[in-house]
Amino acid sequence: MLSIVLVLWFITTGVVMILHSRHGIVASWREPVLRRPVLIIESDDWGAGPVEQASAISEIAGMLATFSDSDKRRPVMTLGIVLATADGEKTIATGSYHRALISRHTHGALLEAIKSGVEAGVFSIQLHGMEHFWPPALMTVSKTDDAVMAWLKAAPASLTEDLPSPLQSRWIDASELPSRPLSKTTVQHAAREEVDIFQEIFRNIPFVAVPPTFIWNEEVENAWAAAGVEVIVTPGARFESRDGKGRPAGSKGPIYNGQSGEHNIIYLVRDVYFEPSLGHTASQTFDALRAKARLGRPALLETHRFNFLGSAEKKDRSLAELGELLQMAVNNYTDLAFLSSEKLAMILKKRTPEWVDSQFRRRLHVWITRLGEIPRLRKLAWLTGWILPVGLLWRLTA
Numbered sequence: 001m002l003s004i005v006l007v008l009w010f011i012t013t014g015v016v017m018i019l020h021s022r023h024g025i026v027a028s029w030r031e032p033v034l035r036r037p038v039l040i041i042e043s044d045d046w047g048a049g050p051v052e053q054a055s056a057i058s059e060i061a062g063m064l065a066t067f068s069d070s071d072k073r074r075p076v077m078t079l080g081i082v083l084a085t086a087d088g089e090k091t092i093a094t095g096s097y098h099r100a101l102i103s104r105h106t107h108g109a110l111l112e113a114i115k116s117g118v119e120a121g122v123f124s125i126q127l128h129g130m131e132h133f134w135p136p137a138l139m140t141v142s143k144t145d146d147a148v149m150a151w152l153k154a155a156p157a158s159l160t161e162d163l164p165s166p167l168q169s170r171w172i173d174a175s176e177l178p179s180r181p182l183s184k185t186t187v188q189h190a191a192r193e194e195v196d197i198f199q200e201i202f203r204n205i206p207f208v209a210v211p212p213t214f215i216w217n218e219e220v221e222n223a224w225a226a227a228g229v230e231v232i233v234t235p236g237a238r239f240e241s242r243d244g245k246g247r248p249a250g251s252k253g254p255i256y257n258g259q260s261g262e263h264n265i266i267y268l269v270r271d272v273y274f275e276p277s278l279g280h281t282a283s284q285t286f287d288a289l290r291a292k293a294r295l296g297r298p299a300l301l302e303t304h305r306f307n308f309l310g311s312a313e314k315k316d317r318s319l320a321e322l323g324e325l326l327q328m329a330v331n332n333y334t335d336l337a338f339l340s341s342e343k344l345a346m347i348l349k350k351r352t353p354e355w356v357d358s359q360f361r362r363r364l365h366v367w368i369t370r371l372g373e374i375p376r377l378r379k380l381a382w383l384t385g386w387i388l389p390v391g392l393l394w395r396l397t398a
C-alpha cells in the first residue's frame with residue numbers, strides 16, 4: 001500500500017514539476033556541455049564619444065597580452081562598437097538630427113589601437129549599434145527635458161552612458177513610457193545601414209551583434225541576419241520593450257548558449273557582471289567562472305568602457321582587478337581556454353567534438369547540475385522528495 005502511495009506521489013509531483021519548469025528543463029538539456037572552462041571578456045560602448053578611449057584601449061591591450069592559456073591563446077576582450085552619436089551643434093542649429101560618425105579624422109588613434117589589438121589577438125570587434133539611442137526618441141525628449149538638451153548640446157563629446165536609461169535603448173521608441181515598437185521597415189533600414197557603415201569602417205561585416213541595453217525583437221534579429229550578422233549576445237532572455245517605469249519588459253526566454261534563432265542566428269548568454277568600478281571583484285568573478293565550468297558553460301563577462309574611462313585611479317583599479325582575475329583563472333585551470341565570442345559561437349553551432357562533450361554520462365551529470373540552478377525547481381525537488389533519486393543519479397554519474 002505504502003509503495004503504491006509513494007509511486008503515485010512521485011509520478012504526480014514529477015509531472016507537476018516538469019510542467020512548471022519545462023522550458024528550463026529542456027533548455028538545460030539542449031545547451032551544449034563544454035569540455036573546458038571558457039573565459040571571454042565582453043566590453044561594450046567603445047567607439048563614438050571621447051578620444052581618451054584610445055589610450056585606455058592601448059593599456060587594456062598591453063595588459064591582456066601578458067597572459068595566455070595553455071594553447072598560447074591570448075585572453076580576448078570583445079569590443080562592442082558604437083559607430084556614431086549626435087552632432088549637437090548641427091542638430092540644434094537645424095532642428096533636425098545630425099549624426100557624427102567615428103572616422104580616421106575624429107577617432108584615428110582609437111581605430112588604430114583597436115586594429116593593433118585585433119592583430120595581437122586580444123580584441124575582437126562586435127556591432128553594438130549605429131547610435132546607443134534611437135535618434136527620433138532623443139530628439140523628442142530633448143524638447144522637454146533640460147538635462148537631455150544639455151547632453152545634446154555637448155554631443156559628440158557627451159557620453160551616452162549619461163542619458164536616461166530608457167533612452168539608451170536603440171530598438172524602441174522610449175520617448176514616452178511604456179515604450180512603443182518601431183515599424184518593421186524602419187528597423188530593416190536602420191539595421192542594414194549600421195551593418196554597412198560598420199563594414200566601411202572596419203572592412204568586415206560584423207559577425208556578432210550586441211543589442212544596446214539588451215532590448216530588441218525578432219524584426220531586429222531578422223534584419224541583422226539578412227545583413228550578414230550570425231551571432232547575438234543576450235543576457236539569457238530577450239526583452240522587447242520598456243514598461244511604464246522604464247524597466248526592461250516583454251521578456252522572451254530562457255535563451256541558452258548555442259541556441260539558434262530565426263535565420264540560424266546563434267545566441268550566446270552573457271550574464272557574469274564584472275564592473276570593477278561598481279565593486280565587482282576578481283575573486284567574486286573567479287567564483288562565477290568556477291560555477292560556469294561546473295555547469296559546462298562558458299563565462300562571458302560583461303564589463304563596460306566606463307570602468308576604464310574617467311579618473312586614472314578608477315581605470316588603474318579596473319585594470320588591476322581584471323589582471324588579478326586573469327591570473328587566478330590561469331593559475332587554477334590548466335585547461336582554461338580564452339576564446340572570442342565569434343569562435344565560441346561557431347564551436348557551439350557545429351558542436352565541435354574537441355570542445356563539446358557528447359558523452360551521455362557527463363551530459364546527464366551536467367544536466368542535473370544545471371537543473372539545480374533553476375531556483376524553484378530545486379526548492380520543489382526538496383519539498384517533494386525528488387531530491388533523493390535525482391541526487392543519487394547525480395552522484396552515480398559524477
Ligand SMILES: [Zn+2]
Nearest residue numbers: 044045212213
Ligand atoms: Zn551599451
